[in-house]
Amino acid sequence: MQSTTTIRGKLRQFAVILIPILVTQLALSAITFFDTNMSGKFSSVDLAGVAIATSIWVPVQTGLSGILMGITPIVSQLVGGRQENKVAYQVNQALWLSVLLAVIVLAAGYAVVPSILGAMSLEPEVRQVAAGFLAAISAGIIPLFAYTVLRCFIDALGQTKMSMVITLITLPINVGLNALFIYGFWGFPRLGGAGAGVASAITYWAVLLIAILTIHKVHPFAGYGIFRGMSRISFSAWKGHLKIGLPIGLSIFLETSVFAAVTLLMSGFDTATIAAHQAALNFASTLYMLPLSICMSLTILVGFEVGSGRLKDAWQYAKLGIGTAIILSLMTAVILLVAGRQVAGLYSNEPAVISLIQQFLLYAIFFQISDAIATPTQGALRGYKDVNVAFVLALVSFWVIGLPVGYVLANYTDWQAFGYWIGLITGLAAGAALMLRRLVNIQRRFTKQQEPLGSPVSS
Structure with missing residues (x-):
């Protein structure tokens, strides 16, 4: 990764970082997509069971992975400030932290998941599929969290193509394992939706092993010596990681x-x-990989420029990323308008379910537009190490505005299930406006105060 002085240079650098991240995120999203899609083709009961299971698993997985993503701005600012000798220590500490978080999730999951599923008004067959999926995927939690750290290290160096290659290698592994364990091909057990959890767990182990070999053997990662003598656990280092x-x-x-x-x-x-709600949400989540990839790219690029003291360049990258996301969101909106029924047909063979999916997808259009502003803005804020206010804004946008509005519309109007989507769109739009305002204020404060390099902004 290198500094640039022209807009054309920044566009080129942005593309070099973004495109591999986008491919990687789409590939990772494809794992969930194929879990949902292939389970849906097995039966609507299995699709509903996987929907319930992933609604429990995904928030935990993404939230705790997000904690580990704090290593990205740490490494990018160290590299920008020419302090490469400190990188291995920080990555080691993040790996230890990932193991601790994984153990906590496993213990909590086995303690509370049966009660959660038992308290829900589910058909017995759907509950059985959900329980089987969660039990199976739990075997992959430790490697998934550890890989998150290693991938963030690779990306923070600007070597996003390598993350792309690793993930693309594992995608066909996951699809093949799905075929074996969901449908029972070649004499394997025919597990239905639960088989998707088995396939994902094995895939997570595969991706971790590939990442370890790459970082240990391939330039420039090998030069950092990540696995040449792991540092002992440091609670003070963990405190620094958790702060971000x-x-x-x-x-x-x-x-x-x-x-x-x-x-x-x-x-x-x-x-x-x-089933229709989950299918539409799954496709919307796949489209979300566009602004999310821009978000991750901005964290790397803005963090590098802030670490180097080039605040003007950091601001230019932020505007470039948000503008790109908005353009892409309008393109995805056209896709959903024109090909909604074809997309719905990817998830089910049942006409009634396909019709419902198509209706839900219309609401996903508004998701994309708000996400195009909110998500890249969050990425830029992380590059500045400004993370606390984003947490508060997320709390207000989704839980104070979005969910209550959705609950009222779903239960006290004729919108029914669609009311929840309207509520979420309302919260997401509010969050987008508040995030953008925060970014403008942070840039002004950095420019005015010229805080020391690597210092997080106070909230």
Whole structure:
């Protein structure tokens, strides 16, 4: 990664960082997509079961992975400030932290998940599929969290192509394992939706092993000596990681958990509605990879420029990223308008479910436009190490505005299940406006005060 002085140079650098991240995120999203898609083709009961299971699993997984993503601005600012000798120590500490978080999730999951599923008004078959999926995927939690740290290290160096290659290698592994364990091809057990959890767990172990070998053997990662003598656990280092990563993780958890809460609240609707909601949400989540990839790119680029003291360049990258996201969101809106029924057909063979999915997808258009502003803005703020206010804004936008509005519309108007989506769109739009205002204020404060390099902004 290198500094640039012209807009053309920044566009080139932005593309070099963004495109591999986008491919990587789409590939990672494709794992969930194929879990949902292939389970739906097995039966609507399995699709609903996987929907319930992922609504419990995804907020936990993304929230805690978000905590570990705090290593990205740490490494990018160290590299920008020419302090490469401190990188291995920080990555080691993040790896230890990832193991601790994984153990906590496993213990909590086995303690509370049966009670959560038992308290829901689910058909017995749907509950059985959800329980099987969660039990199976739990075997992959430790490697998934550890890989998150290693991937953030790779990306923070600007080597996003390598993350792309690693993820693309594992995608066909996941699809093949899905075929074996969902449908029972070649004599394997025919597990239905639960088989998707088995396939994902094995895939997470594969991606971790590939990442370890790459970082240990391939230039420039090998030069950092990440695995040449692991540092002992340092609680003071963990405190530094959590100071940045915890607000990031909580912000992500608040956003993903509100969607999960909606899915759980919709358990009172019929199986077809639950399945259609989850299918539409799954496709919207796939489209979300566009602004999310821009978000991750801005964290790297803005963090590098802030670490180097080039605040004007950091601001130019922020504007470039947000503008690109808005353009892409308008393009995805056209896709949903023109090809909504074809997209719905990817998830089910049942006409009633396809029709419901198509209706839900119309609301996803408004998701994309708000996400195009809110998500890249969050990425830029993380590059400045400004993370606490984003957490508060996420709390207000989704849980104070979005979910209550959705609950009222779903239960006290004729909108029914669609009311939840209207509420979420309302919260997301409010969050986008508040995030953008925060970014403008932070840039002005940095420019005025010229704070020491690597110092987080006070909230």
